[in-house]
Amino acid sequence: MAHLFDSLVVRDIKFANRVFVSPMCEYSSTDGYANDWHLVHLGSRAVGGAGLVLTEATAVLPEGRISPQDLGTWSDDHIEPLARIVRFIHEQGSVAGMQLAHAGRKASTYRPWEGQGRVPEAEGGWKNVVAPSAVAFADHYPMPRALSSDGIQEIIAAFAEAARRACEAGFRVD
Numbered sequence: 001m002a003h004l005f006d007s008l009v010v011r012d013i014k015f016a017n018r019v020f021v022s023p024m025c026e027y028s029s030t031d032g033y034a035n036d037w038h039l040v041h042l043g044s045r046a047v048g049g050a051g052l053v054l055t056e057a058t059a060v061l062p063e064g065r066i067s068p069q070d071l072g073t074w075s076d077d078h079i080e081p082l083a084r085i086v087r088f089i090h091e092q093g094s095v096a097g098m099q100l101a102h103a104g105r106k107a108s109t110y111r112p113w114e115g116q117g118r119v120p121e122a123e124g125g126w127k128n129v130v131a132p133s134a135v136a137f138a139d140h141y142p143m144p145r146a147l148s149s150d151g152i153q154e155i156i157a158a159f160a161e162a163a164r165r166a167c168e169a170g171f172r173v174d
């Protein structure tokens with residue numbers, strides 16, 4: 001028998017079933033904030049009965065966004081709009097999860113329907129694209145700056161802070 005619709009317990013979390021919604025970039029934020037688009041996109045999956053609904057890749061730093069329109073959680077101001085969505089998902093009997101992310105050398109690029117490769121600063125792109133090495137992902141992508149050890153530690157700390165914000169927003173998986 002298939003177990004897709006059986007409940008599942010992982011540590012202290014009970015999922016009503018094993019239908020887990022993958023993270024899906026929506027490229028629909030302004031300054032990283034969750035908005036009505038995210039409420040409907042994620043909330044409707046919960047209404048549909050999925051056991052777990054994950055946010056799209058959510059940037060832990062502004063320069064870690066893939067595109068200027070990515071969802072983010074680099075400040076405490078981002079928490080409440082996310083918490084609103086979490087409350088709705090949990091009211092439906094689903095579990096809310098967040099994918100924390102840093103785009104590295106793929107950052108500051110166009111959302112898919114607007115073009116490919118590097119977004120200029122005049123259109124909301126940024127200069128401080130970082131990566132393990134100063135090697136561009138492709139010719140039309142930004143040339144990243146190689147991270148120092150301190151820079152790596154700063155990103156690790158940003159992931160920790162973002163995880164704290166995810167918990168404060170009520171996410172149960174991140």
Ligand SMILES: Cc1cc2nc3c(=O)[nH]c(=O)nc-3n(C[C@H](O)[C@H](O)[C@H](O)COP(=O)(O)O)c2cc1C
Pocket residue numbers: 022023024025026055056057099
């Ligand atoms: C519109 C769209 C956006 C996606 N965005 C993300 C993302 O933000 N993070 C991620 O890890 N994967 C992302 N993916 C990949 C999916 O999460 C998933 O891994 C992929 O669709 C393969 O899943 P499947 O093997 O169940 O089809 C995206 C996929 C789609 C179709």
